[in-house]
Amino acid sequence: MIEANQLSKTYGDKVAVDSLTFTVEPGKVTGFLGPNGAGKSTTMRLILGLDRPTSGWVTVNGKAYADHPRPMAEVGALLEARAMHTSRTAYNHLRALAATHGISNQRVQEVIDLVGLGEVARKRTGGFSLGMGQRLGIACALLGDPRTVILDEPVNGLDPEGVRWVRDLLRNLCSEGRTVFLSSHLMSEMAMTADQLIIIGHGRLIADMSLEELIASVGADRVRVRTPDPDALTRALAGPHVKVSSEETGVLEVQGLPAPRIGELASQHGAVLHELTPLRASLEEAYMDMTKDAVEYHAISTTTSQDAA
Numbered sequence: 001m002i003e004a005n006q007l008s009k010t011y012g013d014k015v016a017v018d019s020l021t022f023t024v025e026p027g028k029v030t031g032f033l034g035p036n037g038a039g040k041s042t043t044m045r046l047i048l049g050l051d052r053p054t055s056g057w058v059t060v061n062g063k064a065y066a067d068h069p070r071p072m073a074e075v076g077a078l079l080e081a082r083a084m085h086t087s088r089t090a091y092n093h094l095r096a097l098a099a100t101h102g103i104s105n106q107r108v109q110e111v112i113d114l115v116g117l118g119e120v121a122r123k124r125t126g127g128f129s130l131g132m133g134q135r136l137g138i139a140c141a142l143l144g145d146p147r148t149v150i151l152d153e154p155v156n157g158l159d160p161e162g163v164r165w166v167r168d169l170l171r172n173l174c175s176e177g178r179t180v181f182l183s184s185h186l187m188s189e190m191a192m193t194a195d196q197l198i199i200i201g202h203g204r205l206i207a208d209m210s211l212e213e214l215i216a217s218v219g220a221d222r223v224r225v226r227t228p229d230p231d232a233l234t235r236a237l238a239g240p241h242v243k244v245s246s247e248e249t250g251v252l253e254v255q256g257l258p259a260p261r262i263g264e265l266a267s268q269h270g271a272v273l274h275e276l277t278p279l280r281a282s283l284e285e286a287y288m289d290m291t292k293d294a295v296e297y298h299a300i301s302t303t304t305s306q307d308a309a
């Protein structure tokens, strides 16, 4: 479990994280979404004690990261651009990390098998592909068998097979009751992976809802109806909360009635239907809409000389 309360971080006069309050619960995959520069990595660094909050607090499994006597057993993290000795083998890299945290060599072998690096574990990491490096990063994160797993953009640059592998792994981790928190700037990716979404922009909370809630909020009751009798059907559907519009001859877009009800009303009034399709604005559209101010602001702010300095 991760709990953030009024968490804020400023760098000079730049507010990177602004009064964020949220809870990341175990047994779910929680996606942390926001456009570039929204404050996701900073929040993750604050969770991991790599940076200090300017105000507010954040705990992992009930304590600040630094207060855990065995932090690797509590939290495993994969941050972007992980530093690694490229001349070491994957096995030695993991062994060195394990040794400094009192973790057994048996566990090193377990995580190597878990992430599917068995065949290349004795090779130097310098020759690793992006996907292999990402698997090794995840092996490091899982080394301490942590209850909470934090991954910053884990599928960045992976091929479709790698993406599917990460997704399956995350599902397994959460089905074991762990807390899984991962960031992305892609809603399409999160829609495939996450149960819960925390969306931020400008360092501020924009939404904290389940994927189902988001899907339900995205205009689920718009229905496209194709009919040779648009006037008759429009009359049949008329009601106080019903809106019917048409931009193409013979095609109506209906808001305020579910598709089955439209079918029934059409039948009762003898209107022929050629198509009845519930429409849903894509999640990507909803996300873009929610975060557009943050994106616009970021685009402008990066062009100022103050920010460039």
Ligand SMILES: Nc1ncnc2c1ncn2[C@@H]1O[C@H](COP(=O)(O)OP(=O)(O)OP(=O)(O)O)[C@@H](O)[C@H]1O
Binding pocket: 011, 014, 015, 016, 034, 035, 036, 037, 038, 039, 040, 041, 042, 043, 185
């Ligand atoms: N050490 C720092 N010093 C100054 N500004 C910083 C520092 N770290 C982050 N920032 C700024 O804080 C804001 C949030 O950055 P952060 O990297 O947390 O965003 P992000 O959501 O992770 O973005 P991305 O998706 O691009 O990684 C950005 O405007 C960034 O420039």
